[in-house]
Amino acid sequence: MALIVQKYGGSSVADTASLKRVAQRVVAAHRAGHDVVVVVSAMGDTTDDLLDMAAELNPDAPKREMDMLLSAGERISMSLLAMAITAEGVPAYAYTGRQAGIHTDTRYGKASITGMVPERVARALHTGSVAIVAGFQGVNDRGDVTTLGRGGSDTTAVALAAALNADVCEIFTDVDGLFTADPRIVPLARQVRKLDYQETLELAANGAKILHLRAVEYARRYRVPLHVRSSFSDKLGTWIADDRPASTLAGYLDPDSFDRKEQDMEQPIISGIAHDRSQEKITVAGLPDKPGTAAELFRQVAAADANIDMIVQNIAVNVPGRSTITFTCQSGDAKDILERLEKAREILDYREIVYNPEIGKLSLVGAGMRTNPGISARFFEALSKAGVNVEMISTSEVRISVIVDADRLDEAVRALHAEFNLDAQETEAVVYGGTGR
Amino acid sequence: MALIVQKYGGSSVADTASLKRVAQRVVAAHRAGHDVVVVVSAMGDTTDDLLDMAAELNPDAPKREMDMLLSAGERISMSLLAMAITAEGVPAYAYTGRQAGIHTDTRYGKASITGMVPERVARALHTGSVAIVAGFQGVNDRGDVTTLGRGGSDTTAVALAAALNADVCEIFTDVDGLFTADPRIVPLARQVRKLDYQETLELAANGAKILHLRAVEYARRYRVPLHVRSSFSDKLGTWIADDRPASTLAGYLDPDSFDRKEQDMEQPIISGIAHDRSQEKITVAGLPDKPGTAAELFRQVAAADANIDMIVQNIAVNVPGRSTITFTCQSGDAKDILERLEKAREILDYREIVYNPEIGKLSLVGAGMRTNPGISARFFEALSKAGVNVEMISTSEVRISVIVDADRLDEAVRALHAEFNLDAQETEAVVYGGTGR
Numbered sequence: 001m002a003l004i005v006q007k008y009g010g011s012s013v014a015d016t017a018s019l020k021r022v023a024q025r026v027v028a029a030h031r032a033g034h035d036v037v038v039v040v041s042a043m044g045d046t047t048d049d050l051l052d053m054a055a056e057l058n059p060d061a062p063k064r065e066m067d068m069l070l071s072a073g074e075r076i077s078m079s080l081l082a083m084a085i086t087a088e089g090v091p092a093y094a095y096t097g098r099q100a101g102i103h104t105d106t107r108y109g110k111a112s113i114t115g116m117v118p119e120r121v122a123r124a125l126h127t128g129s130v131a132i133v134a135g136f137q138g139v140n141d142r143g144d145v146t147t148l149g150r151g152g153s154d155t156t157a158v159a160l161a162a163a164l165n166a167d168v169c170e171i172f173t174d175v176d177g178l179f180t181a182d183p184r185i186v187p188l189a190r191q192v193r194k195l196d197y198q199e200t201l202e203l204a205a206n207g208a209k210i211l212h213l214r215a216v217e218y219a220r221r222y223r224v225p226l227h228v229r230s231s232f233s234d235k236l237g238t239w240i241a242d243d244r245p246a247s248t249l250a251g252y253l254d255p256d257s258f259d260r261k262e263q264d265m266e267q268p269i270i271s272g273i274a275h276d277r278s279q280e281k282i283t284v285a286g287l288p289d290k291p292g293t294a295a296e297l298f299r300q301v302a303a304a305d306a307n308i309d310m311i312v313q314n315i316a317v318n319v320p321g322r323s324t325i326t327f328t329c330q331s332g333d334a335k336d337i338l339e340r341l342e343k344a345r346e347i348l349d350y351r352e353i354v355y356n357p358e359i360g361k362l363s364l365v366g367a368g369m370r371t372n373p374g375i376s377a378r379f380f381e382a383l384s385k386a387g388v389n390v391e392m393i394s395t396s397e398v399r400i401s402v403i404v405d406a407d408r409l410d411e412a413v414r415a416l417h418a419e420f421n422l423d424a425q426e427t428e429a430v431v432y433g434g435t436g437r
Numbered sequence: 438m439a440l441i442v443q444k445y446g447g448s449s450v451a452d453t454a455s456l457k458r459v460a461q462r463v464v465a466a467h468r469a470g471h472d473v474v475v476v477v478s479a480m481g482d483t484t485d486d487l488l489d490m491a492a493e494l495n496p497d498a499p500k501r502e503m504d505m506l507l508s509a510g511e512r513i514s515m516s517l518l519a520m521a522i523t524a525e526g527v528p529a530y531a532y533t534g535r536q537a538g539i540h541t542d543t544r545y546g547k548a549s550i551t552g553m554v555p556e557r558v559a560r561a562l563h564t565g566s567v568a569i570v571a572g573f574q575g576v577n578d579r580g581d582v583t584t585l586g587r588g589g590s591d592t593t594a595v596a597l598a599a600a601l602n603a604d605v606c607e608i609f610t611d612v613d614g615l616f617t618a619d620p621r622i623v624p625l626a627r628q629v630r631k632l633d634y635q636e637t638l639e640l641a642a643n644g645a646k647i648l649h650l651r652a653v654e655y656a657r658r659y660r661v662p663l664h665v666r667s668s669f670s671d672k673l674g675t676w677i678a679d680d681r682p683a684s685t686l687a688g689y690l691d692p693d694s695f696d697r698k699e700q701d702m703e704q705p706i707i708s709g710i711a712h713d714r715s716q717e718k719i720t721v722a723g724l725p726d727k728p729g730t731a732a733e734l735f736r737q738v739a740a741a742d743a744n745i746d747m748i749v750q751n752i753a754v755n756v757p758g759r760s761t762i763t764f765t766c767q768s769g770d771a772k773d774i775l776e777r778l779e780k781a782r783e784i785l786d787y788r789e790i791v792y793n794p795e796i797g798k799l800s801l802v803g804a805g806m807r808t809n810p811g812i813s814a815r816f817f818e819a820l821s822k823a824g825v826n827v828e829m830i831s832t833s834e835v836r837i838s839v840i841v842d843a844d845r846l847d848e849a850v851r852a853l854h855a856e857f858n859l860d861a862q863e864t865e866a867v868v869y870g871g872t873g874r
Contacts, residue, residue: 056453058524069516072509079506087495
C-alpha cells in the first residue's frame with residue numbers, strides 16, 4: 001500500500017461536475033487501500049476573475065492583500081472537494097496552507113517554502129481519511145497568507161510528498177503528459193514515457209508549461225517521483241524520476257509500463273523540444289570594454305527584480321575599446337529594465353540600446369547528449385537547412401538552446417523534431433494506450 | 438476624534454463599483470481624523486453561489502468544510518476593499534477572523550464568540566491605518582474556521598466595537614434604517630429615529646430582518662451604540678442605544694438630530710410593528726394532564742435542536758384528564774420535530790398532532806408600553822375591527838405578539854399601524870431628510 005499525493009490543476013476542477021469526477025478518482029485510490037493526499041488549485045477561471053477585480057480597484061494593489069485575495073480560490077475548491085469525497089462515503093478533511101503546516105518567507109506573490117510540518121495531514125491519513133490541501137499558499141511568520149506564485153500548487157504537492165515521504169506525487173492536468181514538443185506546433189509530437197530530473201528541469205526551465213520549474217527542482221532535491229498525467233483519462237502519463245516506480249505502487253499503476261520497449265533497440269538521445277515565446281531581447285551596445293562594466297550593468301538589471309536568462313558578450317566590431325552585451329528577460333520585466341538602463345546611461349557609458357520583443361527560444365533536451373557527440377552539428381545543420389537564423393546560443397550538459405526570430409520559431413521546432421526522429425510512427429500510436437501496457 | 442466601526446452588508450459590496458463607493462466613505466471618515474475599523478460581508482450573491490455548489494456536491498455536507506467554504510467570501514471582499522482604500526491613498530490592512538483574534542466555540546455554522554483579542558486591528562489603528570475585518574467568521578481551538586451563522590457579520594462588528602471600546606458601530610445596509618413596519622406591507626411606514634436596546638431586541642427577535650438578534654444582544658450587554666443606516670446615502674439612520682451619541686462623534690454626525698422634535702408634543706408609545714412569516718404551528722392534543730408531560734414533550738423537541746417560540750397550554754375541553762399544548766417553531770425545524778413526536782407517541786401518550794404551516798406572527802413593540810396602560814385593549818380592538826382572528830398570544834414588558842392566519846397578516850399589520858398613529862403624515866416626510874436636521 002502506497003502513500004499517493006495527487007495534485008489537480010484549475011482545468012481539472014473547473015466546475016462541480018469536474019469536482020465530482022476528481023472525487024471519484026480520489027475515492028478509487030483510497031478504496032484500493034492507499035493513503036491519499038490531494039492538492040487542489042482554484043477552480044477554472046477563479047484566480048483570473050479575482051485578479052481582474054483587483055486590477056479594477058487598484059492597479060498597484062498591496063501584495064499582502066493580493067495574496068489574501070488569491071488564496072480564497074483554493075479554499076473554495078478544497079472545501080467543495082472535501083464535500084464531494086464525503087458524499088462518496090469516504091471521510092475527507094480540507095486544510096489551508098497554514099493548517100497543513102506550510103511555512104514560507106514573506107515575499108508575497110512569490111514566497112518560498114521555509115518549513116513543512118504537515119502534522120494535521122498526517123493525522124488525517126492515520127485515521128483513514130483523505131487529506132485535501134490548498135495549493136499555492138502558505139503562511140509567514142506574521143501569520144499572514146502568502147502565495148507561491150503561478151503554478152505554485154505543483155510546488156505545494158511536491159513539498160507535501162517530500163515531507164510525507166510519498167511513493168509518488170501525481171500532477172493531474174488537461175494533457176496526457178509531457179510531449180516531445182508542443183502538439184499544437186508539431187502535430188506528430190509523441191508523449192514521453194519517462195524522463196530524469198535533469199531533463200525535466202531543462203524542459204521546464206526552457207518553456208515547457210506543464211510543470212512548474214520550482215516544483216521540479218524540489219522534486220529532484222528530495223527525490224520525489226512525479227507522474228504527470230491527464231485527469232480526463234486513466235492513461236499512464238510521464239514518469240519523472242531517476243528510478244523506476246516503487247513496488248508499493250504495483251497495485252495502483254504498472255511500474256513496467258514506463259520502460260519503453262523501443263529502448264532495447266535504440267536509446268533515445270533526445271527527450272523533447274521546449275519553446276518559449278515569453279522572452280524579449282535587450283542589447284546594450286558600445287559599453288566600455290573594461291572590468292566591472294558587466295557587473296554594473298547587471299546590478300541595474302537586478303534592481304528591477306528581473307530574472308535574466310541568456311547572456312552574450314561580444315567585442316564591438318567597429319568601435320575599439322567598446323563591447324556589446326545582449327541578454328534576454330521575461331517580457332513583463334523589459335519595461336522596468338529599459339527605464340533603469342536609460343537612467344543609468346551616464347554610469348554605464350553605453351552608446352545605444354536595442355530592444356527586440358519579437359524573439360523565440362527553442363531548446364533541445366536529452367540525457368543522451370551526454371554520451372552522443374555530434375548532436376550540436378546536427379542541430380545547427382537542421383536549422384540552417386530550414387533557413388532559420390540563430391541569434392544567441394546557450395548550452396548545458398543535456399540541452400542546446402537558441403534564440404531565433406519569433407516568426408520562425410514554429411518552423412525551427414518542426415525541423416528539429418523531424419531531424420531527431422521524434423515524429424510519431426504509425427506503430428508508435430500505442431504509446432498512448434491504457435494502463436495495460 | 439472617535440473610533441468608528443462600520444459594517445457593510447452584501448448588498449453594499451455587491452460589485453467593484455460598490456466597493457469603490459464604500460472605500461470613499463471609509464476614507465472620508467479616516468480623513469476627518471477618526472479611527473475606522475470596517476467589517477465586511479461577502480460580495481452580493483457569493484455566499485448563495487457557494488451554498489448552491491455545495492448542495493450540488495453533497496446535500497449533507499460536513500459542517501467544518503462548509504464553514505471553510507463560506508469564509509472564502511469575506512476574504513475576497515475584505516482584500517478587495519483594502520486594495521480600493523489603498524488606491525485612495527490611505528493605508529489599509531485586511532484581517533481574517535483568526536487574524537483579528539475572534540475566537541469561537543466549535544459549533545460550525547452557528548458558532549458563538551468566546552473571546553476577542555483584536556491585537557492586530559488595534560495595532561493597525563495605532564499606525565494610522567484603516568483595519569478591515571472579515572465578518573461572519575472566527576477560529577476555534579482546533580485552528581479551524583467557524584462561521585457565526587447568517588447575519589453573523591453584524592455580530593462581528595458589534596463584538597469588535599465592544600472590544601475596542603468604539604464610539605459607535607454603524608451597520609450599513611440597503612435601507613435607510615429601521616421602520617415602524619415593513620414598507621412593502623405598510624406604504625406609510627416611517628423611519629424610526631431612535632430605539633433603546635430592549636425595543637430593538639424585541640423587534641429583531643420577532644421578525645425585523647435589518648439587524649441580527651445576536652448582534653443586538655451583544656450590543657446591549659456591552660453598551661455598544663448602534664447606528665443602522667443606508668450605504669447608498671448620507672442620511673441619518675436609526676440610533677440604537679440607551680444614551681445619546683457620544684460628544685466625540687460630533688464632527689461625524691449630529692448628536693442632536695436623533696432627538697425627535699415631535700417628542701416634545703407626544704412621547705411615542707409604539708416604536709414599530711414586526712412581522713414574521715417563517716414560523717409554523719404544531720399542536721399536540723390530548724396529552725395526559727399530569728406533571729412531567731410538558732417536560733417530556735419539550736425534551737423531544739429539544740432533541741431536534743429546534744428553537745421554539747410561543748407556547749400555549751390548555752385543558753382539552755371535551756376530554757377530562759387531558760390537555761393540549763401548542764407551540765410555534767421555525768419552518769425548517771418542523772419536519773424533524775414532527776418525526777420525533779411521531780416516534781415518541783407511546784411515551785407521550787397523546788391523541789393527535791395538528792400541524793399548521795400557514796401562520797403569521799405580528800409583534801407590536803414600544804418602550805411606551807411600560808407606562809401606558811390600555812395598549813393591549815386597543816391592540817385587540819383594532820384586530821377585531823379588521824376581522825383578524827387571534828390564535829396565540831404572548832407578551833413581554835415592551836411587546837405584544839400574536840399568531841394569526843398567514844393570509845390575514847398584512848391586513849393586521851396595516852390595521853395596527855393606523856391604530857397607533859404610526860402612519861407618516863405629510864409633514865413627517867422631512868424625517869427622511871439629510872444630516873442637516
